[in-house]
Amino acid sequence: MIDWFRFQSFGMRSPLFLLLCALSFCSLSSSMIQASATDGGNLKVFVDLQGGEFFPTEGPWNPRAYPRVTVYNAVLGHLVNMTAEGKVVPALLQSWSRNESSKRFSLKLQSNLVFHDGRPVEAEDLRFSLMRHLNSSEETPERANIEDIEEVRILNELEVEVVLKNPNPFFVGRLSMSGLSLVPREHLLEDGLRWKSYPVGAGPYRVVKLDERNLILASTGSFPSAHPDRPKRIHLTSDLSTTDAELVLGSNDLSHGEDLSLEVLNVPARIYAIAFNFRSSLGSSQDFREAVSLVLNRAALAERSSHSRPSTWLIPERLVARDLAPEERMDGARAKQIFEKLGIKSLDIPIYVKDPHPWMVELQGQFEASGVELRFRQANMRLFDPADERSPFWLIGWMPNVADALVIFEIFKDGGPYVANSGLEDAEYLRLLERARSEADPERREQAVRRLAEHFNGVHRVIPLFEEQVAYPRCTRVVRQISDPLQEQSILFHRIQINSAR
Known part of the structure; x- marks a missing residue:
């Protein structure tokens, strides 16, 4: 041992x-x-x-x-x-x-x-x-x-x-x-x-x-x-x-005047992303996923979310070299051409909050600039509905595991909680996942996880948006x-x- x-x-x-x-x-x-x-x-x-x-x-x-x-x-x-x-x-x-x-x-x-x-x-x-x-x-x-x-x-x-x-x-x-x-x-x-x-x-x-x-x-x-x-x-x-x-958890509604202090740490509390529903015809379309990726202005989304920063990784960016991060590819005009070719004028997207967050409203504006109306509907309080075939994607967020980033990629496989995202025939994903799982050496395992992240970015299986940092208000x-x-x-x-x- x-x-x-x-x-x-x-x-x-x-x-x-x-x-x-x-x-x-x-x-x-x-x-x-x-x-x-x-x-x-x-x-x-x-x-x-x-x-x-x-x-x-x-x-x-x-x-x-x-x-x-x-x-x-x-x-x-x-x-x-x-x-x-x-x-x-x-x-x-x-x-x-x-x-x-x-x-x-x-x-x-x-x-x-x-x-x-x-x-x-x-x-x-x-x-x-x-x-x-x-x-x-x-x-x-x-x-x-x-x-x-x-x-x-x-x-x-x-x-x-x-x-x-x-x-x-x-x-x-x-x-x-x-x-x-x-x-x-x-x-x-x-x-x-x-x-x-x-x-x-x-x-x-x-x-x-x-x-x-x-x-x-x-x-x-x-x-x-x-x-x-x-x-x-x-x-x-x-x-x-x-x-x-x-101390306040989950709300900023209480007023403590000047005694209220918001402390933000350089630790990712949650990574927000777009996860595509491959049970829908649009979600399984590579052209559609490409168009969605071209719409996004991550910096603007992060600005509308408290203590957040844009991210192009499914894993916390502090776990990977910054120079490995893929470049932003915003091209609203090209996205509009693809949407028009696919005949898309509006999209029906479920959300799990009573009212859209400010960053969600910003996302609506970004789609509107490319000629698509993004309509939110309040869904039930489940993580998502695995029987949903109408929605081409969901807006999701998860708490990253800083000890073993492979956890994030395992949840998208068949039988995982994001089962509707696993319908894509992606042999390369399965190969890279098994390769990472088989590595007993820590450094080689981390390298295999990075290759998984690069693959997810390449095929737009899931599109990262931004990292929300740990923060909490307290009475000093x-x-x-x-x-x-x-x-x-x-x-x-x-x-x-x-x-x-x-």
């Missing part, structure tokens, strides 16, 4: 090496952690549920369920954490290793882990937590990250072995989603996805109250990566009359610092530093 930390070749003086040492030391004694923690007080958070619930029962793909990610970060924690540079560091997992083929991984839990109900965590819980999305009949965001798992074997009370169908040197990075963290099976319904009452985990916060508009979390007092001045108690509310929230009187909000591009409450001078 190859030891992961030795394989990464960390220098003895590197900040990351020191961080790993610090985390390893802290994990040895939970009593030491608890004794040194000075919980910094209460934090009130307004959450815009958009008419939904904290933990909806409508299914994992429900777009209104996004606050669940931030809450899962707090309650379930993470098996591993990601640094801002995309490095993988321990969390609930103490260590891991892989064999030469990158198809077998040994995962070892921290010792003395306990669920919030008091039950000790065992290796069987880790096995169940890794397999529950695969054993479900539903497509979930987590499933795309782990569907290559063939088997999970229990080695001892703290350790399991994961066997993959294909080699993947970046597999452990895929486990950073909080939805893949430790859960006690007895608190879930038979489908393994929905909770009997509320989430129970081994993370830094436990649920103490839950109703339609309020969710209250309390610090467990012992978590290795928690800030010493972290909030002791967190009150999340969706009450629109709230005026004293110190109360919240002094929020560190490393990288886990699924959402906030880690236990890394918040409360301002003691408030």
